[in-house]
Amino acid sequence: MGKRGPAPKPTSLRILHGDRPDRINAGEPVPPTGTIEPPDWLSDDARAVWDRLAPGLIARKVLTVWDADAFVVLCQALARYKQATALLNGSHLLVQGAGGLVKNPVLGIQAEAERTFLTYAARFGMTPSDRQSVKAEVVADDKGGADRLLS
Template sequence: MGKRGPAAKPTALRILHGDRPDRINTNEPAPPEQEITCPDWASDAARAIWERLAPGLAARGVLTAWDTDAFLVLCEALARYRAATQLVNGSALLVQGGSGLMKNPALVVQADAERTFLQFAARFGLTPADRQAIKVEVGHDHLGHGPDRLLS
């Protein structure tokens, strides 16, 4: 099944962009304010990525307690990408297979991990193109939850 049009704009962006009030969900559920921790099933490599990226995202309200599993998928994908890249860098693009030369299987793992990372990175505004649509006021890291926090 293909895409059904552009992705829905988050409520926070609808408010910041001045969308019509009837298009803004003022009853959107808000995650509870609670400590955001890396799930215990994370690999060591993904945990290191989490520790590098999560604090900044959490401080800006982009990463919440409800987002931890999705964010861990991003971290695991980046960890797989790094591991596959190291394998490719340590060998050749073509390797000997059963019927001659074939594409290095690490390239497939690398490409799959890259696609997963970029898909999830977009959800957290981790690429320049995705960040350009997000506006955050510096110094307002501890605003309340819900769409009303954006109107004050």
């Protein structure tokens, strides 16, 4: 069974909101700063996913050195989903099996990759419903704050 209730408020927000000191985790681990690189063994399709998604997550400090391995699983799952979908597009939903027509086994691979991707994507706030629960650092652009709202 998963955790119950709303996600806990990040420590930085607790401090900003003036929460009581006994509710602030002074010993919260902080990931070290460092270069986040994809591993050499990442497949070509997974590397394309990394190159497309990682820069934005790194810039907003959602993807840290500690999160790189989980992000690799996300990239591999999306690559596996893409490969399974390509196989299905060139095949049929039902294939000949023992005793007649059976569901194409690639459908199971595709569904498993989809579940894995969605589970990990939620951790990084990459789905609309999960995005609201992730507190990320906003990167300044040309128009920020009131200027952006008033333009």
